Amino acid sequence: MTAPSRAARTWRTVHSAAGGLALDLGLYAISAGFAAATAATSTLAPHRAWGSIATVGYLLATLLVAGQLLVRRARPAWAGTAARSAVAGLAWLTTALLPLVAQSVQRAAGRTDRAQEEVVVVEHAGIRLTETGTPYLGHDAIAALPADERLLGYTPYQPGMALFGLPRAATDAWWTDSRVWFALVTALVLTLAVATLRDTRRFATGSPAPAAVLRGVQAATVLPVCALTLATGGDDLPVLALCLLALAFAAAGRPVATGVAVGLAGALKLFAWPVALVLIFWGATRRSGLRVAVGAFGLPVLALLPALLVDRDALVENVLRFPLGHGLVTSPAQSPFPGHLVATTLPAGRAVAAALLVAAGLAIAVRLLRRPPRTAAATALVCGYGLLAAILLMPSTRFGYLLYPLALLIWAPALLSTPTRVPVSRTEAHARA
Secondary structure (H helix, E strand, C coil): CCHHHHHHHHHHHHHHHHHHHHHHHHHHHHHHHHHHHHHHHCCCHHHHHHHHHHHHHHHHHHHHHHHHHHHCCCCHHHHCHHHHHHHHHHHHHHHHHHHHHHHHHHHHCCCCCCCCHHHHHHHHHHHHHHHHCCCCCCHHHHHCCCHHHHHHHCCCCCHHHHHHHHHHHHCCCHHHCHHHHHHHHHHHHHHHHHHHHHHHHCCCCCCCCHHHHHHHHHHHHCCHHHHHHHHHCCCHHHHHHHHHHHHHHHHCCCHHHHHHHHHHHHCCCCCHHHHHHHHHHHHHCCCCHHHHHHHHHHHHHHHHHHHHHHCHHHHHHHHHHCCCCCCCCCCCCCCCCHHHHHHHHCCCHHHHHHHHHHHHHHHHHHHHHHCCCCCHHHHHHHHHHHHHHHHHHCCCCCHHHHHHHHHHHHHHHHHCCCCCCCCCCHHHHHHHC
16 A cells, blocks of 8 residues: 555545544644634734634534534434534634634724734735735835835735725725635635535536535634634635635636636735646646636736736836845745755755755656646645645745645545546547447
């Protein structure tokens, strides 16, 4: 038995123990402990505020799952996938949406410590977009800001992210907080992804079980790294949701929709671009690589054009120089992963870390060329492991970025055994017959 098959078998055993309730119980209980520790020890005020509310939400979910375990034999419906989904929905409401709304309301009332910097950055980008036609400040404009405000002058996102700041450009209210719109788009996109996977079950034997889909949704919503991120910052969640939707479309054999979904994600943030590249290789195995690529890279390019035409230097300063460490200030993304430790502790550490990152990228490229993923599930695994390697090896990164590989890897089983719709020649068809 190979290592991947052993890992898959172990996952299936853990995932299905007690009808899935055992892992649910562990997830919510451990998350409650994490939220409590965050409330007590975090140095970030928005994180502490999240933890004080989310702890109660996770504890409530833990108690509900414990009750489901007690009655699952006497009342199977109370412990089935539908009931587990209801608990997961309640958990998301109480651990992500409720803290988000509470912080948005408090911020609107004057609490400046109820949002992370990215919330302010996105809202300022939206305001600049309406006033100047570009979400970016140029080098000279950022240099003219007071030294302690220059970090917030940078917008290290793709232009599409500024759309989430447009409500704040219209009026100043709690519901125009960009996190509210991050949450709304995330919920809508995940709903569409689940509906897409459910549709595949109507015409495909052996398509993903509802329990696997539920586990994938849990990974993108109630895991603390996702719930905390949405409540305090939130810009990564719509990007993640669109990537998961793209994979759901891939599982349903819809290459054009796959390209559009991941292209929309790429128009928001660069993190989606590696996912787009892998999906193009998936499309190539179905003679649909170009149809995926048109949306996957066409939409981000279209989003870049207006900013490029209005102020090319400002675009380069924000999207390239700052993320690469050549801006006027340094990115605060400094989590102690191997790439950061190598970059900061070894002689010529940044060069070594960059070399390791390039080596990992080349290894993935060789794998894609020799064995391109032929299923959506395999594509999700390549994306998940590839992003995990990148996050661990980047000199500047955040702990919160782990939500991408975690969600992608857990989403993979929800994509298994769906229709592939691979073009089959007449000769192959006769041979199979």
